[in-house]
Amino acid sequence: MNTHALLRQLVQKNGSKIVMYVADGLGGLPQQPGGKTELETAKTPHLDRLASEGVLGGSIPVAPGISPGSGPGHLGLFGYDPIEFLIGRGALEATGIGFKLEEGDVAIRANFCTIDAQGLITDRRAGRIATEESTPIVERLAKEITLDGVEVIVRPVKEHRFVVVLRGSGLVGNVHDTDPQATGVPPLMAVAKDAASQKTAKICDEFVAQVRKLLAGEKKANCCTLRGITGKPSIPSFEDVYGLKAAAIAVYPMYKGLASLVGMDIIGEAQTLDEQIDALQGVWDDYDFFFIHFKYTDSTGEDGNFEAKVKRTEEYDAAVPRIMALKPDVFIATGDHSTPSMLASHSWHPVPTLLWAKNCRCDASRAFGERECVTGGLGQFEAKHLMTLALANAGRLAKFGA
């Protein structure tokens, strides 16, 4: 029996409120060995106070040494085993532009490419065509392509990337990529991985055939390849597994999309952290669980900008009093992964995690930082257990076994 099966048996409802306040890419590295990380450098008086009253630990997003993308990172935080619950690239790309997939949809990440007169690929990414140039081409495809008995939705992403969603009955998304990963050869035909996906494969080929016809006169992008052809991920909802009515308050489409995949309601159109907390106040009485996503600790880390990440961490801390003023029963501050500015990328390092609740068994920590988390009372734990801890601390789990 897995944890979700167990939790379904144990969850009980009460009026408690849980806040999961996520600083994307929160964990970091010092600029010199022995120095302070971004979080340790930042002045975070509010989180430090909660650290002294609460319990700290290090969250391992997937497994030791594994650097996750945003998909597995958030799924782990939401209590889903990120290796079991995979989100296909097509579905993640659609989710990332804020597209809401429906049951039975097949989502595809498409790349513009160029082919020569013989139909052989000359550039797999169409020279990384500028977004301003690719967007009108995508719009033309969206307008002109029609497929027999299947609705086709085409949306721009960035540069050579776009998203295709097929909607109709009998579509299954187990189809191989058509990108041959080489030039001088033609794009591959779409090959179904199982009998149920043959209809989808046929439609994919028809789609590409129409693209070639429509774009025959285009210099910069006259064909496309299809990747990550996948159905809507089958993920049980927060309500279903945890009995929680959950609200997501995020600025960026990717995180709204990930939250909606687990059945959270997406609240408001906030563009700043302050507006996010306004939105939180507005729906406080209507939900049990609140996911608040703060992006800029990750983007500054990705930029390799240590000082900027420190500042953004201070901004993240400064919003804490407004959240705590709402008197949540359980408050969690964490990240979906580490993004050390010294690496300018996502990393595998455990993510500093703070859990504050009335009966959390406070540890000796006095500040929120990577080193304090190593000796914190939560120890190092797989991120997927965090939701169980949140529910336990909220008094929402019955005893297991007599």
Next chain:
Amino acid sequence: MNTHALLRQLVQKNGSKIVMYVADGLGGLPQQPGGKTELETAKTPHLDRLASEGVLGGSIPVAPGISPGSGPGHLGLFGYDPIEFLIGRGALEATGIGFKLEEGDVAIRANFCTIDAQGLITDRRAGRIATEESTPIVERLAKEITLDGVEVIVRPVKEHRFVVVLRGSGLVGNVHDTDPQATGVPPLMAVAKDAASQKTAKICDEFVAQVRKLLAGEKKANCCTLRGITGKPSIPSFEDVYGLKAAAIAVYPMYKGLASLVGMDIIGEAQTLDEQIDALQGVWDDYDFFFIHFKYTDSTGEDGNFEAKVKRTEEYDAAVPRIMALKPDVFIATGDHSTPSMLASHSWHPVPTLLWAKNCRCDASRAFGERECVTGGLGQFEAKHLMTLALANAGRLAKFGA
């Protein structure tokens, strides 16, 4: 391969002695955040000395955030995955009154109820009839009910609760409960969950029919429902998996029962901790492994009595010198779960654990308490790994692989 399969390959016998000294519900919480827990408050000079010579850690009974009952709590300590090895309610109830289930038995937790002239339930618990009144009724059932080709054993538990054990060939215990969880409706018929359990279901219905007939004139309890209909759990024995001849020295029937389910011999009829240690001395030469169960750290915790739990913890500590005088090779002090008096219930918090052995790699700990355990050398670990650590420290495990 699971851990048991691995251990079966690696276990080797020697003359070593392992003591697992369990204080039920040992872990606690401070009365104020930052304060001392019951264990930290208690004067435990003997355990503190062993802590400074040994290694500490936090045992997670089932999974982070899960509060276990006594069944899963002890199975974890005994090295059995408490989610994989479930003990059905009927079996646990029979075990809890000290009844020794045999292979092929079906155990049932029964509740007296009242029904009206139409056979509709008027009270699912027969007004929580007093034990003094229900016991003679159970004794009457035990005497008068006879079932075709099946031995039936009926034993009182408490108030409206009693235990029924069916013994005979061809009985399988996958049968749905007959309690409709509502009044104004008749009790349910027993429905088998699989073909093999149909005989059991039929016998259950016949049992209830006889109960109704016999109790037709009873005012306070004239019918019963059956719950948790289950076979004897299929649990490999200590001897089988670990190659250990194991003795259990407990006062309460529930813990004797749990120990007997994993094949331990139940030693003596001790009523006090001192008598338990007498029993331990008496069988020291006859066994490899000794489980000593101390109940009162849990019961005082359940009572919400911080001071009483502190005193009971000191009593638990005071018996340590007599145990150590026997010179065990491995000594473990731990609990099956936490029972913080602040919560007056079992909880999910990691359980303070002390392992003392010649080569245990002593850590920096100087006292036995929750905070010391957080930074102890065993880290935080799932309880099911403790037996492997015990065997290793006893020199009872060969190297894995060449």
